Amino acid sequence: MLALQILIDGFAISALYALGATGFTLIFGVSGVLNLSHGAIMVLAAVAAWAAASLLHVNTYAGALIGVAAALVAAFATYFAVVQPIQKSTRIPNEEKEIFVLTGTLLWGIMIQELIAYFFTNNAKTVLPIVEGVVDILGVRTPQNEIFTALVCCLVIGLLWLMVNRTRTGKAVLAASMNPRGVTLLGLELTSIYVVVWAIYGILAGIAGVLLGMFLGVSSYSVGPLTASAFSIVVLGGLGSVSGSLIAAFVVGYLETLTAYLISPAYRTIPALLLLVIVMYIRPQGLLGRR
Amino acid sequence: MSVADFFKSRLFWIALGIVIIASTLPLYVSGYILGLLTVAYYFGVFAMAWDLLFGFAGEVNFGPTFLIGVGAYTAGILNNQYGWSVYLCIFLGAMASVVAGFVLALPALRVRGPYFGLTTLVAVLMLQNFIVVFADLTGGEIGLTIPDVITIDAGANYWIALGFMTISAAILYGLSQSPLVLQASGQDPVQAGALGFNIVKHKLAAFVVSAFFSGLSGALLVFYFGTASVGTVVDVAVGVQVIVAAVLGGRRTVLGAALGAIFLIVAGEFLRPTGELATFIVSTVALLVILFFPNGFLGAALSREARS
Secondary structure, three states: OHHHHHHHHHHHHHHHHHHHHHHHHHHHHHHOOOOOOHHHHHHHHHHHHHHHHHOOOOOHHHHHHHHHHHHHHHHHHHHHHHHHHHHHOOOOOHHHHHHHHHHHHHHHHHHHHHHHHHHHOOOOEOOOOOOOOEEEEOOEEEEHHHHHHHHHHHHHHHHHHHHHHHOHHHHHHHHHHHOHHHHHHOOOOHHHHHHHHHHHHHHHHHHHHHHHHHHOOEOHHHHHHHHHHHHHHHHHHOOOOHHHHHHHHHHHHHHHHHHHHHOOHHHOOHHHHHHHHHHHHHOOOOOOOOO | OOHHHHHHOHHHHHHHHHHHHHHOHHHOOOHHHHHHHHHHHHHHHHHHHHHHHHHHHOOOOOOHHHHHHHHHHHHHHHHHHHOOOHHHHHHHHHHHHHHHHHHHHHHHHHOOOHHHHHHHHHHHHHHHHHHHHOHHHHOOOOOEEOOOOOOOOHHHHHHHHHHHHHHHHHHHHHHHHOOHHHHHHHHOHHHHHHOOOOHHHHHHHHHHHHHHHHHHHHHHHHHHHOEEOHHHHOOHHHHHHHHHHHHHHOOOOOHHHHHHHHHHHHHHHHOHHHOOHHHHHHHHHHHHHHHHOOOHHHHHHHHHHHHO
């Protein structure tokens, strides 16, 4: 009974983590950028969906769509206003661009977070779920919203896999992550590939944010923990490895759920962090990462 | 630049002038401003210690608050639990930070680039979690009450902070200038190693020095506040502020980091009437400086001087 409960809840959380971390790791894999405004973009999506539904009174589907669109706009803004100027700057030495991108995106994330707090307060917001009600799975009462969340996450990740492996654009993205110079030699514009990747990232982060808003609710305080959890999942799986971060998302999701149910919800994040530290010492490139 | 040259340089005289003017402030400004600057000076040391590690050992430490927090909480807990004297607690806090610096240095000697940055960030999250879990000892989310303070006189506290920052600045700046080895090992470890320098030794030294000053400053800060809390000395946001201060003031300049920290703290206070927008404005300014003046305040000034 409890085991099944853990299995179901853990799956939903893990799927959500996986979706949130996928876009993050994709950007790193293709352009070497660690986007520390990730949590802020996810929260922005959820808050936009919430605001559309509760202030503009649109229906839940339109609200969700507005949320994803907001994340997409924010992702483009992150790329064009923060990341690209730093990468193209001639005054920043190349070996220091990394720290500038990290600091820049972090500040950008704080700006988004503060604006959300200013206009919509720090209160937690729960987006109205698209599906409501409860079903009984072998004696475990499960909200339909939870099943919906897990299904959408799996579907979106599946679509991403198809896109990367089966379409021309996707293959270009994949190629860019393997060898950026080789891609330019083939006559593809690297910048346009980056734009595609940021668009994918925006949509993924947006969907993850809206689902999170429906499933657990968000507030501007969730920004830091969200970035941190995406970060640790991606490190655990190996920076830039999408399949690695999928595995890591499930490891972290289930570890957290197990701890919350069996020990105490207060200790929820500790085992995952411990695991992360151990992995960093033994295998710093992560589970499936390349060095 | 040799030490003798430094005493003849313009930078030295400017710095000396600023310190002398700053030391007279308690004679004519209010306690409120003194309190603000006291905190700003301790922050200045955080930022300088970070800059030493970044600029001169080439390691991006995303968790300066790990070192700061370990020092601050060790000192606070010893005072709270055993009632040991303030100075002993501060000293032991700094020593605990040095140990923490060693722990942090271990992965840094093995991995490079973003991986080290991630380890440091995880270290902060771990520390934060442990503080919350062992709430009996640490005061948890509410914070740790510290029974003793160094002094309650605003002027004396101000002078202690100013003196501490000045001495730290002199030592850290001196270290960053005299052995070029640190710079070399930061910028090109392979070549520096080929020239026969022991990179591991110098990097460890940089970690230890950075940790010592971070911890000392953290311990002094909590004895000034009379309380230690996650929000003031451990939170990732505090660490971000330290990094932003160093980059804003001019990385690899050490002294610029202190300028950046004082600017951030004072600007944040001046913007307090704007309410919740204060942090937004400070972050926006910091982002614009990073995008358009990547060398920071002091970096821009120094390069202008070099050109003329």
